[in-house]
Amino acid sequence: MSVARAQRPEPAELDGADRRIINRLQEGLPLVESPYAAVAAELSLSEGELLYRLERLLEAGVLSRFGPMYHAQRLGGGLTLAALEVPEADFERVTAAVNAFPEVAHNYRREHRLNMWFVLATETPERIGEVIAAIEVATGLAVFNLPKQEEFHVRLHLPV
Amino acid sequence: MSRLSSTTSMPTGGTSHRRLRALLERGLPLTERPWRALAEQCGMSEREVLAWVERWQREGLIKRMGLVVKHHALGIRANAMVVWDLPDADVAEVGRRLAAEPAVTLCYRRRRCPPVWPYNLFCMIHGTRRERVLAALNDIVERQGLQDIPHRVLFSVKAYKQCGGRYTREEQP
Numbered sequence: 001m002s003v004a005r006a007q008r009p010e011p012a013e014l015d016g017a018d019r020r021i022i023n024r025l026q027e028g029l030p031l032v033e034s035p036y037a038a039v040a041a042e043l044s045l046s047e048g049e050l051l052y053r054l055e056r057l058l059e060a061g062v063l064s065r066f067g068p069m070y071h072a073q074r075l076g077g078g079l080t081l082a083a084l085e086v087p088e089a090d091f092e093r094v095t096a097a098v099n100a101f102p103e104v105a106h107n108y109r110r111e112h113r114l115n116m117w118f119v120l121a122t123e124t125p126e127r128i129g130e131v132i133a134a135i136e137v138a139t140g141l142a143v144f145n146l147p148k149q150e151e152f153h154v155r156l157h158l159p160v
Numbered sequence: 161m162s163r164l165s166s167t168t169s170m171p172t173g174g175t176s177h178r179r180l181r182a183l184l185e186r187g188l189p190l191t192e193r194p195w196r197a198l199a200e201q202c203g204m205s206e207r208e209v210l211a212w213v214e215r216w217q218r219e220g221l222i223k224r225m226g227l228v229v230k231h232h233a234l235g236i237r238a239n240a241m242v243v244w245d246l247p248d249a250d251v252a253e254v255g256r257r258l259a260a261e262p263a264v265t266l267c268y269r270r271r272r273c274p275p276v277w278p279y280n281l282f283c284m285i286h287g288t289r290r291e292r293v294l295a296a297l298n299d300i301v302e303r304q305g306l307q308d309i310p311h312r313v314l315f316s317v318k319a320y321k322q323c324g325g326r327y328t329r330e331e332q333p
């Protein structure tokens with residue numbers, strides 16, 4: 001699905017409590033029987049208000065679902081970042097060819113000689129190589145495969 | 161590497177833990193006792209559900225129960241991939257220091273592909289405007305003493321595909 005700049009909605013309005021909730025929950029939810037009550041107490045909110053605000057943020061599209069963050073590789077899947085040097089005149093065709101692969105999770109145009117950057121996520125690690133080979137055939141271009149070798153942990157993934 | 165289903169031998173057994181995993185994928189219910197709500201749907205006790213999730217976190221299959229913020233809905237439209245060409249001996253230390261910077265939202269060491277792509281450290285900086293992202297980067301370069309390290313900033317100009325995969329992922333460079 002392409003996301004054109006003009007189609008993006010106006011940014012959502014967040015107040016201070018929304019921001020504290022989002023930043024706190026990016027660190028994870030405690031594994032206790034009443035996790036929302038525990039987080040609400042930390043933030044000096046009532047549990048009802050926290051749940052109400054979370055529902056509203058989900059509906060407004062500020063948050064996607066609230067759930068487990070997986071290590072794709074430890075689940076047995078493959079994950080990599082890949083790049084292509086796409087001739088300007090060919091950009092549309094190559095975009096369509098790359099996005100047709102269900103394994104392509106994100107695809108960004110960036111300002112560099114390597115101007116197309118996408119994340120590949122596959123069911124098995126071996127499948128990464130197969131998909132890259134298929135993308136090379138479909139596009140006629142060499143894929144730069146830049147797998148992660150080490151992750152340095154950040155505390156918040158998107159401070160708001 | 162082991163898959164979730166083959167690493168576990170909890171007392172519950174059977175397939176109810178697989179059902180729990182499928183339910184978790186859809187998101188944790190927004191109710192006072194979310195684990196109990198899941199337990200009722202997969203035929204476990206609340207205690208068993210919590211034990212499974214604790215175990216998956218301990219084994220590292222789940223990093224944490226968290227939420228994913230939608231950048232664009234918050235007006236965060238400048239998305240810079242900053243890449244560095246560091247000596248291999250220094251990359252781990254600099255990577256840890258960059259990850260500790262509040263403006264850095266992801267930080268990875270990746271394979272180089274010379275000569276076109278000599279860079280071995282990637283980090284993401286998000287912001288509402290390019291100028292702010294660049295100001296944050298300049299500040300980081302100065303404070304961390306990285307002036308002499310070759311680096312480049314690749315802003316995204318357009319997102320062509322942003323659908324998630326089967327699993328919630330945080331990789332969005």
